[in-house]
Every structure is written in structure tokens, then in C-alpha cells.
Amino acid sequence: xxxxxxxxxxxxxxxxxxxxxxxxxxxxxxxxxxxxxxxxxxxxxxxxxxxxxxxxxxxxxxxxxxxxxxxxxxxxxxxxxxxxxxxxxxxxxxxxxxxxxxxxxxxxxxxxxx
Amino acid sequence: xxxxxxxxxxxxxxxxxxxxxxxxxxxxxxxxxxxxxxxxxxxxxxxxxxxxxxxxxxxxxxxxxxxxxxxxxxxxxxxxxxxxxxxxxxxxxxxxxxxxxxxxxxxxxx
Numbered sequence: 001x002x003x004x005x006x007x008x009x010x011x012x013x014x015x016x017x018x019x020x021x022x023x024x025x026x027x028x029x030x031x032x033x034x035x036x037x038x039x040x041x042x043x044x045x046x047x048x049x050x051x052x053x054x055x056x057x058x059x060x061x062x063x064x065x066x067x068x069x070x071x072x073x074x075x076x077x078x079x080x081x082x083x084x085x086x087x088x089x090x091x092x093x094x095x096x097x098x099x100x101x102x103x104x105x106x107x108x109x110x111x112x113x114x
Numbered sequence: 115x116x117x118x119x120x121x122x123x124x125x126x127x128x129x130x131x132x133x134x135x136x137x138x139x140x141x142x143x144x145x146x147x148x149x150x151x152x153x154x155x156x157x158x159x160x161x162x163x164x165x166x167x168x169x170x171x172x173x174x175x176x177x178x179x180x181x182x183x184x185x186x187x188x189x190x191x192x193x194x195x196x197x198x199x200x201x202x203x204x205x206x207x208x209x210x211x212x213x214x215x216x217x218x219x220x221x222x223x224x
């Protein structure tokens with residue numbers, strides 16, 4: 001049982017380049033989330049999904065796109081990277097309301113955009 | 115607007131010196147309040163969920179309590195391995211989103 005995994009762990013991009021971050025969970029969770037964490041800002045929600053084939057915007061969605069084609073996977077895309085997107089990105093998953101509510105986080109992806 | 119404020123931002127304790135971390139929150143209807151531990155370079159690790167005022171949860175040297183406006187994470191006789199950033203989050207009823215505080219960085223000195 002690996003929990004929540006993220007690939008890659010580290011990445012350096014040049015401004016304007018694109019990339020996709022992959023999140024996978026093996027806990028059969030319905031809900032999945034993408035956050036970014038910056039010093040002094042806490043965890044901020046980028047996009048989330050409440051089930052396969054569904055996505056929704058969070059607090060800071062601009063410049064990012066997501067897809068949830070399979071229940072266990074949640075992809076975060078950067079179409080044209082900007083230095084402001086330098087951050088640590090965390091994926092999380094949880095059960096839907098009615099069961100337990102806590103989130104389980106992946107180990108993070110550290111992204112630097114130069 | 116849902117909001118979470120944690121204090122202090124940073125705390126240094128001697129080994130064995132008990133203390134408390136504070137999480138003040140404003141939410142339209144609380145579904146749950148969550149505490150996480152985050153070690154440097156790692157993802158947050160779930161500690162506790164509290165659902166209603168008066169509830170308490172314990173795990174080893176940690177005890178979390180909840181009132182209608184705030185939650186405390188009490189650390190009894192801390193050890194150096196308790197050093198980490200502790201995050202508080204809330205989820206309001208009728209939403210799928212979680213609001214996080216900026217965390218308290220705890221350093222326990224041997």
C-alpha cells in the first residue's frame with residue numbers, strides 16, 4: 001500500500017516550457033486535490049476533483065490545468081511555466097463526506113522555473 | 115469567509131518543556147478541524163480530526179482540543195523528534211475544500 005505518490009520529485013523548467021505532474025493513490029479515494037506551498041503562504045488549493053472525470057477550480061487555478069481520467073490518478077499541467085509557479089506542489093486524497101474526512105498527502109514535487 | 119490563523123509562527127522548547135500551539139478559525143459551519151505534522155522536505159502527515167466543541171484526541175505526547183473558535187495542540191514533555199511544522203486545517207459543511215493555516219514551526223532542543 002503505497003498511499004499517495006507523486007512524480008517527479010524535482011524539476012527545473014525554463015520560462016515558457018510545459019510539464020505535467022502525476023499523482024497516484026491506491027486507497028480507492030474519491031476526492032483528490034492539488035496544492036502549492038510557498039513560504040509564509042501555507043497550502044493553497046489549485047484544483048480538485050470529487051470523482052473520475054470531474055475537476056473544479058480552487059483558490060489559485062490560473063496557469064494550471066488538471067485531468068482525472070482514472071479514479072486513482074490526478075494530473076496537474078503547466079502549459080507555459082512562469083517564475084511565479086516556482087513552488088512545492090502537493091497532491092492529496094480523501095474519502096467523500098460521510099466517512100472520514102482527513103486528507104492523505106504525497107511527498108511533494110519541488111518545481112523551479114527559471 | 116473561512117479563515118484559519120495559527121500562533122505562534124515559531125516555538126523553541128527545551129526537551130521536557132510542555133507547551134501549546136493555537137489554531138483560531140472562522141468557518142460558516144464546521145465539518146472538521148484537522149491537525150497535521152510536516153517534516154522538512156516531506157508532505158503533511160495526518161494527526162487528528164476534531165468534529166465538535168469539547169472533543170479531545172490524544173496520541174503519544176500530543177493532545178488536541180476544540181472549542182467553537184479555536185483548537186489547541188498540547189505537547190507534553192516534548193522530545194527532539196517532535197520538532198516539525200504543525201499545520202491546522204478546517205473544512206466547512208457543504209464544501210469539498212480545506213482551508214489551511216500557515217503552521218507553527220516547533221523546535222525541541224535536547
